[in-house]
Amino acid sequence: MCGIIGLHLRDESLEDQLGHLAADMLEAMTDRGPDSSGIAIYDSEGQGRIKYSLRAPAVGFDWAALGDRLSAEVRQIGQDAVLVSADGSVDFLSALGAVAPDVTVVSWGEALEVFKDVGSPAEICDRYQIRFRSGYQAIGHTRMATESAVTTEHSHPFSPVADLCFVHNGSFSNYFSVRRDLEGEGVVFETDNDTEVGARLVALEMARGADLGDALAVLMKKMDGFYTLLVSTRDQFAVVRDPFSCKPAVVAETPQYVAMASEYRALAGLPGIDEADVFEPMPQEIHLWSR
């Protein structure tokens, strides 16, 4: 079991409340996934620069010094930090790898920041000050591990390329064979997690020109197992379920937002929920919303 939540705002007046609403949703899914949790926030504050969500290799890591060396703006959050740079991601990531090889890159992109770790949603939201965050889109996950170890690296969301965020409730059964195929095409993996395979498959398809919907159609064809997926890019938000749909999903749509969660409990506190169109995505349907 795992829990998923997502909130894709249509009404800018709600953007100041994004973190607060998303944290409430995530905490409502605590008992679906108490071992690890993660949340992704999309906002427009990078103003065209690229944000890197980085995790410290050890307590007391000197982020200011790293920021100076890389000429990046530093926003430290607890022990970890988001660095903002005007450089291209290829140059920045190789410079980062050279000067601070122990720092983990959790995500990067013009809009996306990802925070995840072992621990309850309340702990993670508190540590990364999620309730104070504004933005236009949030994706969250609470994990009850089945396929691989309980570590920060194995927790969701997975974000293998700029601004892509992928969360999963379920388990892929043929992920090792799909992974072998992807490795044959030069894809490099960081963990032995099944969800990372799905995320990298979608990333590869999109790098080859597929849009998100097409990439998810490829995933449904290639990957076997149980899944409810919530996948987002800078401007899109998509939900799919496997042919048996043994993992739940509920969507609520209003003129102000599209919200998705594993269970309605996570949606019940959203503004205007009583007037929302609440429905369950059916097996193999690709539901996709764009900004």
Place this chain on the structure above:
Amino acid sequence: MVTLSCAELSTREINQELRALPDGSEVLITEPRGRHSLAVGLNNRIRITIDGNAGYYIGGLCDGPDVIVNGFVGWGVGENLMAGTIRVRGNASESAGASAHGGLIAIEGDASLRTGISLKGGTIVVAGNVGAMSGFMAQAGTMLVGGNAGEALGDSLYEAVIYVAGRVGALGSDARVEELTASDVLRVKELVEATGFDHIEPENVKRVASAKQLYNFDAVKAHSY
């Protein structure tokens, strides 16, 4: 009328309060906000109204009460129901009435995938549509669908019977449409009267039941593999 608020009480507290009520009591449960396992495992003859959208397993394992939900419900409404009634004013999510042994579950909206999975003698009446794989391995009891049924309806059915007023997306393995008899019409009529879902015409439903080809292992067929 007793009122219990989900904003103030835990699920366990609510169920304990319900359990302690004498037969004939009327209860209103407020602010459910998707709460799971409300009104489960009760043996008393009480009338419970859940005022809003509720979560999983509403009314499950009950043997007596009448439960009304003024909203939609999550997975497994009336799971393993023994006796009593459950009426949902909205839609029901997956596995409504799973393995219900008795009682009546009436859904005014649609019910999702696997409605009546492993039904064991209960009755499920859905005014709207049911999703794919409904009636899967249903052993005994009756399902009546006022709308359409999804794919793989009645897959691996045993002795349960499914009536469908609308279209059947596709029959599952070993399910077949059989001729409607006078006693079938009478049974559907009773269910229409009991639920008030009078858009269903008892003479115009399809009867789906087991072809019983999976009941016994066919030793000769094994050679064809």
